Amino acid sequence: MSLGSIFDIAGSGMTAQSLRMNTTASNIANAETASSSTEMAYRARKPVFAAIQQSMINPDSQGLAFGDDNGSGAGVRVEGIVESDAELQMRYQPGHPAANEDGYVFYPNVNVVEEMADMMSSSRSFQLNVDVMNTAKSMMQRILTLGQQ
Incomplete structure (x- = not known):
């Protein structure tokens, strides 16, 4: 795996965590939305993630720098967003419109x-991916300065 592919991996993680945070924010915003039927009621949504293989991120690569692709993940892809099938809350409120x-x-x-x-977890995961990118950037800058001394 090259140092440059770290940006692809961390970037895909940041994209996935951003979507997770947006989905969570939508769930919280609709937590007290009332409805007169089960069909019209809002249902909690959750993103589904899957690992991306290195060959999917960079199809031109002939293998990894440390050997052949052994099936290890090299990023994150959002497979979709699913609705929770948990029971809806039914409250007796005859005066409610x-x-x-x-x-x-x-x-x-x-x-x-x-x-x-979930929001705290996705926020921390996003920040960790930012830290990975900053560390990789710092390492690349240090590599460039090695020959100057």
Whole structure:
């Protein structure tokens, strides 16, 4: 693996964590959205990630600098966003404008505490990828100055 491919790997991780954070923010924003039916109720969304092989990031490469591609991951790809199939919250609120004929209002299956933990995790993962990029940049700058002494 070359030092330059670190930027591709960390960049794909930053993109994935950014999407994860946006999805989490959307879940938190809709946590108290009321609906009169289960079909119309907001459902929590979660991104699904998959590892990208080195050959997918750089199809022109004939192998890694440290040997052949042995199937190890070399980045992150977002496979999609799935909706949670957890039970919706059903509250009896007959005076609510969104209440159905039985007086029930449906609220999303969003657990705000879990979403906040996901947001903290994605924020820290994003920052770690930034740190990896900064370290790689620093290493490349040091390599360039080796011949100047």
